[in-house]
Amino acid sequence: MSSLEIRDLTVELGDRIILKNLDLSISSGSFAAILGPSGCGKTTLLRSIAGLITPRGGAIRFGKQLVSVSSLVLPPHKRNIGYVPQEGGLFPHLSVEENVSFSLGKKTSKKERDELVEELLDLVGMPNYQKRLPQELSGGQQTRIALARALAMKPAMILLDEPFAALDQTLRAEISQEVVTLLKSSKTTSIMVTHDREDALVSADIIALMRDGQVVQSGSPSEVYLKPISAAAAESTGDILTLPANKIEGNQYLSPLNSPVEQIGQRAGYESGQILVRPEEIALNLEPGERRVSAKISKINYYGHDALVELNFAGLAQVVRARVTDTKGLEVGSNIFVSHKGPIRWVPEKATDQ
Amino acid sequence: MALKRLRFITLALALSLGASLLTGCASQKSESLVIYSGRSESFISPFLNQFTALTGAKLDVRYGDSAALAAQLLEEGTNSPADLFISQDAGALGAISEAGLFAQLDQQVLDRVEDKYRSSRSDWVGITGxxxxxxxxxxxxxxxxxxxxxxxxxxxxxxxxxxxxxxxxxxxxxxxxxxxxxxxxxxxxxxxxxxxxxxxxxxxxxxxxxxxxxxxxxxxxxxxxxxxxxxxxxxxxxxxxxxxxxxxxxxINVAGAGILKTATNSQVSLDLLTYLLNDEVQREFVKATYEYSLVLTDAYPVGLPPLREIPSPRVDLSLxxxxxxxxxxxxxxxxx
Amino acid sequence: MSQEGWARRQSRPSIALLVASTIALLAASLPLFYLFRRAIDAEISEISLILFRSKTLEILATTLGLTAAVTALSTLIGLALAWTLFNIDLPFRSALQALVILPVAIPSYVFTYSWISLIPGFKGLWAALFVLVLATTPYITLTTLAALRRSDWSTYEVAQTLGLNGLQIFVRVTWPQIKNSVAAGSLLSALYVLSDFGAISLLGVDTLTRAIENIYRGSFDRSSASILALILVAISALVIRLEERSRQRLHIIKSSNRIIKRAKTNDKLKVKLIALFGIGSYLALGLAIPLFQLLSIFLANSTSINYSLLFKASISTLIAACLGALIALTLALPVGVLSAQGSRLGRVSDKAILIVHALPGIVMGLALVSFGSSIPWLYQSLLLLSFAYALLFMAKAVGSVRSSVDRVPKNLIEISATLGLPKSATFRRVVIPLATPGLLSGTLLVLLAAMKELPATLMLKPIGFETLATQMWSYSSIFRFNEAAPYALLLVLIAAIPTFLINRPDEGDGIGGDQI
Structure with a gap:
């Protein structure tokens, strides 16, 4: 178990800069998710941590141990890292048992080996699979065996690359829950790369949002969800509305939803900014009232457990989506009175990733 | 499964490696002759076996095509393990002679055959015609x-x-x-x-x-x-x-033999040549191969004229x- | 902080591999070095006499023309056979798939002899084309079948749904996936024609290899022969270059570990009959007729067989050929691995090994005589003979080593590293086992070729060590073809075993059954 500290990591593959001055720190024993769209460099980050890639610059530290500084790297086999790649990457020529015990040296006796394998297979919920071959396993089973294989070496850290991407929706929720619970209970520092925001939000203790080769924000799931530092960061964790903030005077801004934006003093120096609103933070009222703005319903997308209502405001070209649990009384074409119930988030328009 | 097969092959390798080293050393005995023979085994080996029975000398024979063996002897040069070269035709003998790899032969051996059937350098002799x-x-x-x-x-x-x-x-x-x-x-x-x-x-x-x-x-x-x-x-x-x-x-072309300069046992080699030019052996040759004896005037293939009655031109075989x-x-x- | 165990660059190949590959390169350069040394001895006037006589041009034209024609035809036939056997649901398909490879087990001189004895006056360029096409087709059939088994079946299904007909699917979907393997087989076929002496000499066709042999035979002029051999080397380098240019890095990644089993096809009777007729014709010409002819030569004038001699010769053949195949694998493995990693040393060694493959046996034999005769303990030992086999035929292994190592998924190698295994252990526990089917079939091809080898064997075998090929030669050189026939038949029978092993259709799916 060790913490991970990355400073100023830069990775080039070919002529392209994949990671650019990336910083990240993850405390010991936590479960971190690196969340970002495909092509943002998150797999490259994972491979750099594993030692499979030689960075151009920067430092990576496991606890107190420096494993990568500038282009000097500790080779992967000396890092004691459990790596679970996409689709498991099981050795096709070896049985489940042989896969799981792959990292055990000659010093381990057959008995110890068998016991450990049995224990780990129990742990991943696949007892009695010792003699099976990888080809005979489903995608989810392969991932779980790959995890058992990584855990067998008692790694300082576990790296998971899109572990659940190959699974279908129903299986996915179940297996990801199992795996996460298992890893958390083992108190192994775990880093999971994913492009699925639900996976990240549900499982992680800490989420690092990646964009274009950099970590733009990291923090607890609620922190990154509720306090995004930019529109892009907000978009990574869920649906978001970006609305223009209308400057009234001085530091006073007004949102199109007619609620005053107050906490903007700290953001002095920026001429303009955006207001970020989550769809569930918009309340729809049938009756007019104070700080309620009139809007027209243009569409209702019904999902069962909730619905997204599309609204048109006078003087606002943008369509505003509101998430409601109850669609009673709402009709396409009718007028409705909108209020804002959540916190007001203002981000400077040209907010870069400081 | 595949790995096990590989292990088996490795075992076979180890065994045959041991065997090969043995074979490599076996040919280094002193009481034996190494013969490169362009004449086929089934023809010459009965005579060679008889020679071994008579003298106790062990004969190790490498059979091959006369021309290829000559090329091999030229390539081996002074490192050749061979004592004696028996060839199907005069050309291959001439090539070795020209390269100076043959030792001079005893005049007694040379005189067994007419001079047109032997080397002008006195280093090889025809055996059959x-x-x-x-x-x-x-x-x-x-x-x-x-x-x-x-x-x-x-x-x-x-x-x-x-x-x-x-x-x-x-x-x-x-x-x-x-x-x-x-x-x-x-x-x-x-x-x-x-x-x-x-x-x-x-x-x-x-x-x-x-x-x-x-x-x-x-x-x-x-x-x-x-x-x-x-x-x-x-x-x-x-x-x-x-x-x-x-x-x-x-x-008339000849099949013949010469002793190499590298011969470790030139006396036995000479004995063998003498033996091959012996009257009795020559008679056997004629029977076995239908070739002409170069030594005996009365040993020639059935149905053909004797050698000296063949109206042959004089040809310098060394050419x-x-x-x-x-x-x-x-x-x-x-x-x- | 300790720097121990840190590496600056990770892609650097291991020292052991570099050393081993250098040894292989040196071994492969041995005959080339020999040729240069001999060629330098030649007088300038002699060189120009050889190079600029009109006959040389004619020989060159014959060599190039025959090589091109044989390669083109055998590629076409091999491709057709493989495609048919893979796609059409024929009865006894597994047996047929193994049988079409079997002609590779018949030495070309035996093959040619049986045809000559069948058809009086069978000779010349057309006869050579006929014999060599039949003899080299299995190289292409073998590599193509393996590639087809490896190709992603789902792409064919997708192509069908996209409305492509059979021919379009072949051209646009199948061909790109099997192209490299077909080219590798064609290369082996071309190099076979360049180095063949058995068929060419019996049929009286003047190729470079025969011209080289004639010079040795007629004038014992080793420097002129070396000059011609160097021309042969240049041609083979050209052919290798052509093949290399046509080779592309393929990125066939099966969508997952779960193999999509092909659906059982339901072919029309007419299609099946045509397919059977084609395969049957090839088998008749390439296998049944020569074997029947051998058998009838033996039976027509059968003599008592010396079984102990026959048995001894079989064992000797197997020992020498196995040892040769293992040395070939040992030398080809580091070269193939480095070549797959894109190392320059690997690629150079790879090519040197291929070039040497086009040399006639007599040249290789003389090169090793020249080098070995100064080392008495080694000279004419089994070890040197096997080494000659390895040098002559490791080209047949190096391609399959290269491609099967290349095909080991990179991510598995990385995972092994993250699981704490150093490179050497990863190589042993992941790369080798996954590449084993390919390595094995490459090694078996060397074994097959070594079992048939004659000219170098005659020069380098230990005295008294008789192989099936030398026994066969010793009888047929005195026209006792009936006595040679049992040796020829046994050689084919023994060679049939590795041939079936190479082409195990049942294990042909997934990573198994890999070839070239």
Whole structure:
């Protein structure tokens, strides 16, 4: 178990800069998710941590141990890292048992080996699979065996690359829950790369949002969800509305939803900014009232457990989506009175990733 | 599964490696002779076994093609493990002699055969003789040619076979160049070619072709009649014929042997040569191969004239060591 | 902080591999070095005489023409056979798939001899084309079948749904996936023609290899022969370059570990009959007729067989050929691995090994005589003989080593590293086992070729060590073809075993059954 500290990591593959001055720190024993769209460099980050890639610059530290500084790297086999790649990457020529015990040296006796394998297979919920071959396993089973294989070496850290991407929706929720619970209970520092925001939000203790080769924000799931530092960061964790903030005077801004934006003093120096609103933070009222703005319903997308209502405001070209649990009384074409119930988030328009 | 197979193969490797080292060392015994033989095993080994029985000398024989063995000896040079080289034809012996790899032979051994059947450098000696003849179908050829010049006549058009890549044919052309000059030889070859001569790879194929009726007549060595008949397991309708006295078409080539300078046991080698030129052994040779004895006047193949009655031309056999001029001529004419 | 165990660059190949590959390169350069040394001895006038005579041009034209024609035809036939056997649901398909490879087990001189004895007057360029096409087709059939089994079946299904017909699917979907393997097989076929002496000499066709042999035979002129051999080397380098240019890195990644089993096809009777007729014709010409002819030569004039000699010769053949195949694998493995990693040393060694493959046996034999005769303990030992086999035929292994190592998924190698295994252990526990089917079939191809080898064997075998090929030669050189026939038949029978092993259709799916 060790913490991970990355400073100023830069990775080039070919002529392209994949990671650019990336910083990240993850405390010991936590479960971190690196969340970002495909092509943002998150797999490259994972491979750099594993030692499979030689960075151009920067430092990576496991606890107190420096494993990568500038282009000097500790080779992967000396890092004691459990790596679970996409689709498991099981050795096709070896049985489940042989896969799981792959990292055990000659010093381990057959008995110890068998016991450990049995224990780990129990742990991943696949007892009695010792003699099976990888080809005979489903995608989810392969991932779980790959995890058992990584855990067998008692790694300082576990790296998971899109572990659940190959699974279908129903299986996915179940297996990801199992795996996460298992890893958390083992108190192994775990880093999971994913492009699925639900996976990240549900499982992680800490989420690092990646964009274009950099970590733009990291923090607890609620922190990154509720306090995004930019529109892009907000978009990574869920649906978001970006609305223009209308400057009234001085530091006073007004949102199109007619609620005053107050906490903007700290953001002095920026001429303009955006207001970020989550769809569930918009309340729809049938009756007019104070700080309620009139809007027209243009569409209702019904999902069962909730619905997204599309609204048109006078003087606002943008369509505003509101998430409601109850669609009673709402009709396409009718007028409705909108209020804002959540916190007001203002981000400077040209907010870069400081 | 695959891994287990690999392990088995590794085991086999280890075992055979051990065996190979043993084999490598085994040939280094002092009381043995190493012989490179261009003559075939089934022909020569009975005689060699008899020699071993008589003298107790162990003979290690490497069999191969005479020309290839000569090339090998040239390549080995002074590192050769060989004591004695037995060759099918004079050309290969001449090449070794020219490279200076043969040791001088005892005059007594040399004198067993006429001087035209041995090296002019006194370093190899002929053991048996083989005559160039024309093989023909007695049924279809009534007027036998008495000179090679008649082979270019229209009556033989498309009816003659030769084996121009074969060294025995090339030896004959070499003799032809020697006796008539290059221009005349070229002229004869061109006329022969113009007479639609049929080309074969081997002498035996010519004899078989005459038997099969493809052609009527061919230029071969005399003993192929028996060899083909034996291979086919039946009598064949082919006979040997000689040209008029002195015609180059009747030349005699020899199979012979020489002792190498690298010989570790030249006395035993000499003993073996002496043995091979012994009267009794020579008689056996004639029976076994249908070749001519170069030692005895009364030992010759059944149905053919004795060696001294063959009207053969005098040919310097040492010239046969380099057939490149001959090959160049054959190439120029377009026969090879 | 300790720097121990740190590496600056990770892609650097291991020292052991570099050393081993250098040894292989040196071994492969041995005959080339020999040729240069001999060629330098030649007089300038002699060189120009050889090079600029019109006959040389003719020989070159014959060599190039025959090589091109044989390669083209055998590629076409091999491709057709493989495609048919893979796609059409024929009865006894597994047996047929193994049988079409079997002609590779028949030495070309035996093959040619049986045809000559069958058809009087069978000779010349057309006859050579016929014999060599039949003899080299299995190389292409073998590599193509393996590639087809490896190709992603789902792409064919997708192509069908996209409305492509059979021919379009072949051209646009199948061909790109099997192209490299077909080219590798064609290369082996071309190099076979360049180095063949058995068929060419019996049929009287003037190729470079025969011209080289004639020079040795006629004038014992080793420097002129070396010059011609160097021309042969240049041609083979050209052919290798052509193949390399046509080779592309393929990125066939099966969508997952789960193999999509092909659906059982339901072909029309007419299609099946045509397919059977084609395969049957090839098998008749390439296998049944030569074997029947051999058998009838033997039976026509059968003599008692010396069984102990026959047995001894079989064992000797197997020992020498196995040892040769293992040395070949040992030398080819580091070269193939480095070549797959894109190392320059690997690629150079790879090519040197291929070039040497086009040399006639007599040249290789003499090169090793020249080098080995100064080392008495080694000279004419089994070890040197096997080494000669390895040098002559490791080209047949190096391609399959390269491609099967290349095909080991990179991510598995990485995972092994993250699981704490150093490179050497990863190589042993992941790369080798996954590449084993390919390595094995490459090694078996060497084994097959070594079992048939004659000219170098005659020069380098220990005295008294007789192989099936030398026994066969010793009888047929004195026209006792009937006595040679049992040796030829046994050679084919023994060679049939590795041939079936190479082409195990049942294990042909997934990573198994890999070839070239």
């Amino acid at each position: 083989r005559a160039r003849v024309f093989a023909y179908s007695p049924e279809r050829v009534k007027n036998l040619p008495n000179s090679i010049d008649q082979l270019t006549l229209p009556i033989y058009r498309s009816k003659i076979g030769i084996a121009p890549t074969n060294s025995s044919f090339q030896a004959f052309i070499t003799a032809l160049i020697q006796s008539r000059g290059e221009a005349a030889a070229a002229n004869w070859l061109e006329k022969l070619k113009a007479n639609d001569v049929k080309l074969y790879e081997k002498n035996s194929q010519i004899v078989a072709a005459i038997d099969a009726g493809e052609i009527d007549l061919g230029l071969v060595n005399h003993y192929y009649l028996w060899e083909v008949s034996k291979a086919l397991g039946r009598e064949i309708a082919v006979a040997n014929g000689f040209f008029a006295p002195g015609d180059t078409g009747n030349m 046969l060591a380099n057939l490149s001029k001959t090959q160049a001529l054959l190439i120029k004419v377009g026969l090879i």
